[in-house]
Amino acid sequence: MKRPHLLLALALILAVNAFALTGVARNRAGEPEAAMTLSERELWLVAGAGLEENSGVSLRLQWDRHASTKDWFNAEKMAELGIKKPEKPEGSETIRWPQPKKIFVVLEYEGESWRRFKEEKERKISELNEALARGEEREPSRMSIDGEIRSLKKDLSFESRLIPVDAGLDPGSLRDRYPDNRRHLIVSALTRAATSYVDGGEAVKVRTGEIDALLVSELHVPLKLTAPLHGLAPSGSLFNYRHDQPDAPGEPRYAVDVRWGRRFEPWVTAVRRIDKEAE
Amino acid sequence: MHKEEAQRRVDRMLAFREELAQVESEGLLSLTEEERRRLDTYHRGLQNEFARLFDIDVTGTEKQLSWGMRIVSLLGALAISAAIFFFFYRFWGLLATSAQVAILITAPLLATIAADFAARRERSGYFTGILALVALTCFILDLSVIGRIFNITPSQNAFLAWSAFALLLAYGYGLRLMLVAGMVCLLAFLAATVGTWSGCYWLSFGERPENFIVAGALLTLVPLLPHRRHPRFANSYRIFGLLTVFIAILILANWGGASYLAGSPEIIEYGYQIAGFVLAAAVIALGIRRRWAGVTNLGATFFVLYLYTKFFDWWWDWLPKYLFFLLLGLVAIGLLLVLQRLRGSHQGARP
Numbered sequence: 001m002k003r004p005h006l007l008l009a010l011a012l013i014l015a016v017n018a019f020a021l022t023g024v025a026r027n028r029a030g031e032p033e034a035a036m037t038l039s040e041r042e043l044w045l046v047a048g049a050g051l052e053e054n055s056g057v058s059l060r061l062q063w064d065r066h067a068s069t070k071d072w073f074n075a076e077k078m079a080e081l082g083i084k085k086p087e088k089p090e091g092s093e094t095i096r097w098p099q100p101k102k103i104f105v106v107l108e109y110e111g112e113s114w115r116r117f118k119e120e121k122e123r124k125i126s127e128l129n130e131a132l133a134r135g136e137e138r139e140p141s142r143m144s145i146d147g148e149i150r151s152l153k154k155d156l157s158f159e160s161r162l163i164p165v166d167a168g169l170d171p172g173s174l175r176d177r178y179p180d181n182r183r184h185l186i187v188s189a190l191t192r193a194a195t196s197y198v199d200g201g202e203a204v205k206v207r208t209g210e211i212d213a214l215l216v217s218e219l220h221v222p223l224k225l226t227a228p229l230h231g232l233a234p235s236g237s238l239f240n241y242r243h244d245q246p247d248a249p250g251e252p253r254y255a256v257d258v259r260w261g262r263r264f265e266p267w268v269t270a271v272r273r274i275d276k277e278a279e
Numbered sequence: 280m281h282k283e284e285a286q287r288r289v290d291r292m293l294a295f296r297e298e299l300a301q302v303e304s305e306g307l308l309s310l311t312e313e314e315r316r317r318l319d320t321y322h323r324g325l326q327n328e329f330a331r332l333f334d335i336d337v338t339g340t341e342k343q344l345s346w347g348m349r350i351v352s353l354l355g356a357l358a359i360s361a362a363i364f365f366f367f368y369r370f371w372g373l374l375a376t377s378a379q380v381a382i383l384i385t386a387p388l389l390a391t392i393a394a395d396f397a398a399r400r401e402r403s404g405y406f407t408g409i410l411a412l413v414a415l416t417c418f419i420l421d422l423s424v425i426g427r428i429f430n431i432t433p434s435q436n437a438f439l440a441w442s443a444f445a446l447l448l449a450y451g452y453g454l455r456l457m458l459v460a461g462m463v464c465l466l467a468f469l470a471a472t473v474g475t476w477s478g479c480y481w482l483s484f485g486e487r488p489e490n491f492i493v494a495g496a497l498l499t500l501v502p503l504l505p506h507r508r509h510p511r512f513a514n515s516y517r518i519f520g521l522l523t524v525f526i527a528i529l530i531l532a533n534w535g536g537a538s539y540l541a542g543s544p545e546i547i548e549y550g551y552q553i554a555g556f557v558l559a560a561a562v563i564a565l566g567i568r569r570r571w572a573g574v575t576n577l578g579a580t581f582f583v584l585y586l587y588t589k590f591f592d593w594w595w596d597w598l599p600k601y602l603f604f605l606l607l608g609l610v611a612i613g614l615l616l617v618l619q620r621l622r623g624s625h626q627g628a629r630p
Contacts, residue, residue: 006391009414012443012444012447013388013418017384020422020425020431055368055369056368057372089543092544093545097536099474099477099480099487101480188432190480215432224376264432265429265430267429
């Protein structure tokens with residue numbers, strides 16, 4: 001054999017690809033770990049066919065980042081997960097920030113947390129409507145009552161209904177605690193302590209644990225499923241600053257069937273236009 | 280014999296002929312016509328043989344052109360790699376998943392075969408280098424896009440695969456550019472793996488410079504393995520590994536909060552400042568002792584850099600700027616005098 005490095009290089013390419021694809025097959029084999037039908041509220045269109053430099057279509061998983069985690073992501077849970085807190089050593093002026101940690105998070109879809117969130121928003125809207133009826137007005141520096149009502153209504157129409165409700169290091173035991181795999185999704189995520197500055201910025205106080213990012217948050221849509229998404233503008237351009245945009249869509253534009261496999265990696269199995277379904 | 284040895288031999292021949300001409304012009308030595316003819320025939324024969332086997336530079340002009348060709352081939356390889364990357368992303372959404380996967384796997388295979396074909400046809404290695412970098416780009420694209428298509432959780436092991444591939448091509452075809460690419464990927468893999476030992480997620484490996492100290496030190500040890508076919512590779516490992524360690528220490532000497540070590544960041548910074556000076560001095564001494572010119576220069580560069588950052592900490596705020604820069608200049612002259620004395624003592628020790 002005159003050039004063993006050539007054969008080794010070719011074998012390496014094939015072996016690594018085979019390893020990756022076998023992992024994909026193992027993830028998708030058998031019963032899915034979770035299966036859900038989500039809408040544009042939970043899966044934002046981040047790129048679409050027709051974009052100049054990237055013709056791939058992908059959807060970004062959104063969870064409610066504003067939902068409070070203080071009920072469950074407390075000091076006890078942080079200790080259980082081994083999440084370190086920022087500290088300021090004695091005699092030092094520098095705060096030392098720990099690195100994020102990989103954990104598994106349970107995201108609840110349209111569950112009790114969402115219902116509480118919805119009720120809170122509806123109560124606020126009703127209060128604001130009463131204030132409007134009384135003819136109350138706000139200082140010009142604040143958002144108008146009308147504007148706030150619009151913003152709250154759009155939260156109700158577009159905010160993700162996936163809300164983090166628990167976390168752990170072992171996904172198996174989390175699934176035992178949350179067996180409904182159509183309502184509770186288990187995903188890998190990075191987390192760290194959520195902090196706020198105290199003593200005029202001299203020290204930090206740990207409030208709760210905080211989810212930094214989901215490890216797989218972007219879902220690729222295969223070509224055969226992209227047709228319903230053709231011609232749609234990316235969700236971010238419509239939903240960001242939405243209270244200033246009267247043209248934003250009134251309802252989510254599509255629904256997506258997603259499955260998660262043994263390795264907690266997702267894949268899209270169907271995409272439908274919601275408006276077409278209604279017709 | 281390999282290309283580097285042949286080039287060194289030809290360089291020695293050229294230097295010998297220049298010195299001979301000088302000595303003859305000064306009347307110290309003169310070869311007879313017969314001796315001159317035999318020497319010319321011997322050298323020309325060797326040069327022709329080396330040029331036939333290795334495509335080496337026989338004249339100064341050829342050497343200059345070779346440097347130009349190396350730079351052009353590097354830029355060309357980078358541009359073609361970028362073109363492949365953007366081309367794929369522009370059109371991949373128009374392909375079915377099976378076609379995407381087939382193209383992604385086939386592209387690095389074909390580019391590798393093309394690099395091998397080029398290596399058989401040319402002796403210079405320029406086109407082999409371009410095609411090898413294209414093959415590595417295709418392999419990187421392959422794994423990263425397969426990860427995106429199938430929503431795979433990212434892993435640092437991809438760096439190990441890319442590193443192994445780049446190093447295979449580097450050693451197979453004697454390509455230093457691929458060696459650098461392989462070392463960068465290996466460094467990322469080692470630093471990420473060291474980062475996971477402390478329980479952190481691998482993608483955060485850049486937040487703790489100590490990960491790079493361990494990874495860089497491991498790279499510096501690679502030349503302990505014999506490198507008979509590629510003696511210059513050993514020096515590349517040393518320089519790259521030490522450069523990594525020096526940069527990591529420089530960061531920690533100014534940002535102790537990024538360290539794994541417990542305790543006050545200020546004390547950690549002092550510790551790394553001392554460690555930086557000691558290591559730089561040790562590297563200079565090692566470079567002089569082993570006659571590793573690159574290692575000596577690297578140690579000297581970082582010694583001065585550490586010194587300047589300390590001066591900045593101490594004096595920038597309270598000294599007038601002209602005095603600050605004057606002090607820097609005086610320190611540089613002082614170091615120059617020290618190095619000159621060192622050089623003089625070495626010359627004195629020479630037989």
